[in-house]
Amino acid sequence: MGDDVTVSQPDRLDRQILSHLVHDxxxxxxxxxxxxxxxxxxxxxxxxxxxxxxxxxGYRAELDAAALGRPLTMVSEVRLRESTVRREFAASLAAIPQVVAGSRLTGDYDYELRLACRDAAEFESIVDRLRADHGVVAIRSRMVLHDLEIDPGGLAGLE
Incomplete structure (x- = not known):
C-alpha cells in the first residue's frame, strides 16, 4: 500500500488553524x-x-525588496515566440533573481512576471535579457506604486 493521505475538506477547526498560520x-x-x-x-x-x-x-519569510536595495517593482506581461517551450521558459526564470514571482496567463500574453530591481537601468537590462535569451517576443510593463494589504487568511474561511 502507498502512503497516500486522503483528507476530506478542511473543517471549521482546520480553517481556524490555517487562518492563524497565514498570519504567523x-x-x-x-x-x-x-x-x-x-x-x-x-x-x-x-x-x-x-x-x-x-x-x-510550506512556510516562507516575507521579504521587503526595498529594504534589500530593490525599490523598483515592475509587473511585466510577456508573450513568447511560438517556438519557445513554455516549460523551459518557466525553468529559465530561476537564472534571473530579479524575477520574484510569476503566473501563466490566458489571453494575449503568456506570463505575468513580477520583478524587483535596483533602478530603471537594471529593469531595462532584464527586458533585453528576456528578449535575447528567453524567447520573449513582446513585453508590456507597469511600475508598482505600492502593494495593497489584503488579508490572505480570508481564503481559509471559504467553504
Missing amino acids: GRATYQELSREVRLSASSVAERVRHLRAAGVIR
Missing part, C-alpha cells in the same frame, strides 16, 4: 492550541494532515 507561520502548536481551544497534540496532528494533503505547501 512560526506560531507554535501551543500558541495555536490556545487560539482554537484544542490540545497542542491535536493541533499538531491536524497540521500534519493539512501538510500531507497539500493544503499547507
Whole structure:
C-alpha cells in the first residue's frame, strides 16, 4: 500500500488553524492550541494532515525588496515566440533573481512576471535579457506604486 493521505475538506477547526498560520507561520502548536481551544497534540496532528494533503505547501519569510536595495517593482506581461517551450521558459526564470514571482496567463500574453530591481537601468537590462535569451517576443510593463494589504487568511474561511 502507498502512503497516500486522503483528507476530506478542511473543517471549521482546520480553517481556524490555517487562518492563524497565514498570519504567523512560526506560531507554535501551543500558541495555536490556545487560539482554537484544542490540545497542542491535536493541533499538531491536524497540521500534519493539512501538510500531507497539500493544503499547507510550506512556510516562507516575507521579504521587503526595498529594504534589500530593490525599490523598483515592475509587473511585466510577456508573450513568447511560438517556438519557445513554455516549460523551459518557466525553468529559465530561476537564472534571473530579479524575477520574484510569476503566473501563466490566458489571453494575449503568456506570463505575468513580477520583478524587483535596483533602478530603471537594471529593469531595462532584464527586458533585453528576456528578449535575447528567453524567447520573449513582446513585453508590456507597469511600475508598482505600492502593494495593497489584503488579508490572505480570508481564503481559509471559504467553504
